[in-house]
Amino acid sequence: MKRILLFSLFCFSLFLSVSANLAAQNKIQIIHAGTLLAIPGEAPLSNQTVVISNGAIESIYSGYKTSSELGFSGVEITDLKNKFVMPGFIDMHTHVTGERDPDANPHEWTTLNDQDLAFKSLPYLKRTLHAGFTTVRNLGADAELIGAIQRATAKGLITGPR
Numbered sequence: 001m002k003r004i005l006l007f008s009l010f011c012f013s014l015f016l017s018v019s020a021n022l023a024a025q026n027k028i029q030i031i032h033a034g035t036l037l038a039i040p041g042e043a044p045l046s047n048q049t050v051v052i053s054n055g056a057i058e059s060i061y062s063g064y065k066t067s068s069e070l071g072f073s074g075v076e077i078t079d080l081k082n083k084f085v086m087p088g089f090i091d092m093h094t095h096v097t098g099e100r101d102p103d104a105n106p107h108e109w110t111t112l113n114d115q116d117l118a119f120k121s122l123p124y125l126k127r128t129l130h131a132g133f134t135t136v137r138n139l140g141a142d143a144e145l146i147g148a149i150q151r152a153t154a155k156g157l158i159t160g161p162r
Contacts, residue, residue: 028053030077032064033085040087050085057087088134088161096149096160097141099124114145121149125160136161 029052036048038060049065051058067075097117112120128136138146152158 026054028072028075030065030067030070030072030075031085032077032079032081033083034081035084036060037084037086044084047081048085089132090135090137091128091133091161092137094128094136094138095140096124096128096136096138097121097145114142117141118145118149122158122160125149125153125158129159129161133161 031050031052033048033050035044035046036050037044038048045060045062047063049061049063049070051061051070061070064081067073067077097120099121149158149160150162153160153162
């Protein structure tokens with residue numbers, strides 16, 4: 001009896017885990033964009049619906065489509081009808097752990113450990129993302145440190161570009 005109960009609890013836990021992963025993997029967002037720069041170098045488009053699946057643009061439709069018209073239920077629409085919308089920028093040369101406070105002591109550069117650098121990078125990461133950069137390539141920092149920051153960002157533990 002005890003084995004059956006344990007097995008049942010295990011199966012139920014596995015079901016919840018798989019369900020949560022599937023829900024996270026199928027995150028859909030819909031944006032109504034007043035003006036959309038879909039392809040750099042081409043003319044912006046007006047009154048567009050952008051469907052984003054798992055953080056990537058899946059499709060763009062002319063006009064404002066409802067979630068039911070697109071075959072989705074319960075998907076919230078972000079209203080940017082009065083905004084200019086464009087893809088995120090990419091910074092191919094940045095130093096996320098090397099952004100220094102202008103008032104900081106220069107000696108700090110050589111005395112901070114990786115953990116200190118990771119915490120000091122948090123405001124810079126957030127500021128970079130809010131400036132429109134959704135992807136960055138970091139140069140010159142310890143690979144393990146950048147890997148930890150990258151994983152924390154991907155998991156949503158910290159705010160920043162990928």
